[in-house]
Amino acid sequence: xxxxxxxxxxxxxxxxxxxxxxxxxxxxxxxxxxxxxxxxxxxxxxxxxxxxxxxxxxxxxxxxxxxxxxxxxxxxxxxxxxxxxxxxxxxxxxxxxxxxxxxxxxxxxxxxx
Amino acid sequence: xxxxxxxxxxxxxxxxxxxxxxxxxxxxxxxxxxxxxxxxxxxxxxxxxxxxxxxxxxxxxxxxxxxxxxxxxxxxxxxxxxxxxxxxxxxxxxxxxxxxxxxxxxxxxxxxx
Numbered sequence: 001x002x003x004x005x006x007x008x009x010x011x012x013x014x015x016x017x018x019x020x021x022x023x024x025x026x027x028x029x030x031x032x033x034x035x036x037x038x039x040x041x042x043x044x045x046x047x048x049x050x051x052x053x054x055x056x057x058x059x060x061x062x063x064x065x066x067x068x069x070x071x072x073x074x075x076x077x078x079x080x081x082x083x084x085x086x087x088x089x090x091x092x093x094x095x096x097x098x099x100x101x102x103x104x105x106x107x108x109x110x111x112x113x
Numbered sequence: 114x115x116x117x118x119x120x121x122x123x124x125x126x127x128x129x130x131x132x133x134x135x136x137x138x139x140x141x142x143x144x145x146x147x148x149x150x151x152x153x154x155x156x157x158x159x160x161x162x163x164x165x166x167x168x169x170x171x172x173x174x175x176x177x178x179x180x181x182x183x184x185x186x187x188x189x190x191x192x193x194x195x196x197x198x199x200x201x202x203x204x205x206x207x208x209x210x211x212x213x214x215x216x217x218x219x220x221x222x223x224x225x226x
Contacts, residue, residue, distance in 0.1 A: 004156070033214075042202055042216040043157070056212040091156050099211030101147055104156030 002026075004105035006092050012111045015084060021077045021108045025094030032069055033102060034077050035091045036061075043091060049075060050098050079110075087112045125223040132190040134220045136203035139184060144208030148177060148188045151200045151219070160188070160201075165208070190222075198224045 005024040013019055025032050030051045035043040045059040049069040060066070064082075069075040079086055089109050093102035126132045138146075144165045149157035163170045163177045163186075170177050176189040186203050200219040206212075 035216075040219075042218040043204075043214075045213050045215070048212045050212070059213070093156070099145060099206065101159040101162055102157075102214070103159070104149075106154065106156045 004092055004094055004103050006090075006105035006108050008108055009106065010109045010111075012113065013082060014113050016081055018078065018080045019082055019110065021079075021090050021092075021110070023075045023077070023092030023094075023105060025073070025075070025092070026103055028072075029094035029096055029103070030072050031095045031098045031100070031102075032075050033093045033095075034067055034075070035093065037089045037091055037107070039088075046077070046090075048098070082110075082112045084112045086110060122218070123221045123223065125225060126193050128193060128195060128224055128226050130193055132188075132193045132197070132222060132224075134188045134190075134201050134222065136186040136188075136217050137184060138186065138203075138205050138215075140205070140207055140215075141181075141184065142207040143184075143205040145206050145211070146177070146179060146186050147204045147214070148175075148186075149202045149204060149216075150197075151202060153199075157202060193222075193224050195224045195226055198222055 007022045032049040034046040047067045048056040064080045067077045089107040091107040093104045095102045147162040148160040151157045161172045161177050168179050174191045178187045200221050202219045204214045204216045206214045
């Protein structure tokens, strides 16, 4: 597609369940970012992938959060044993290379009951 | 730590007027700055960027000004239109680590017809 695609667009789950969020970046973009956005707030960096280099995981808030990326394509963000404070919009962005303007998807709105 | 903040959380302007949205940053090593626009339910959309070797950059109806002395960034929107109503974020990254972008908490722009 022409833009960054994220799925699902909305996810409602019970506390304690695991969730997996998907991001399809723009073709050819080597850099991929995940952010968390709580209601009415700015974006909180979670993790960054650049090609086949080791990802920068320094923004992951706990070991319940993990992410993977296959080469320069799809990425998945997994949250295990979800807590209510995990409720937020999770945004994915990609860019041709790091340090360049990022193109964002419309996010996954995650609600933990 | 990094700190990117905004002076005005909400800005209301009359259609046709010019808008100025401000942003302060704390890291003197910040090297690259971006303004994003986020409409409700959407991901942030790139508006304009500027590097630290410049103090002004113009786009279509938008101008970004950078004052490195006081660590201040502003976005000027000329002839503001109802379609400009959104939340605007500034983001910055230091030259030594393009992996991470630090986002401000956002300013909501309301354009009154």
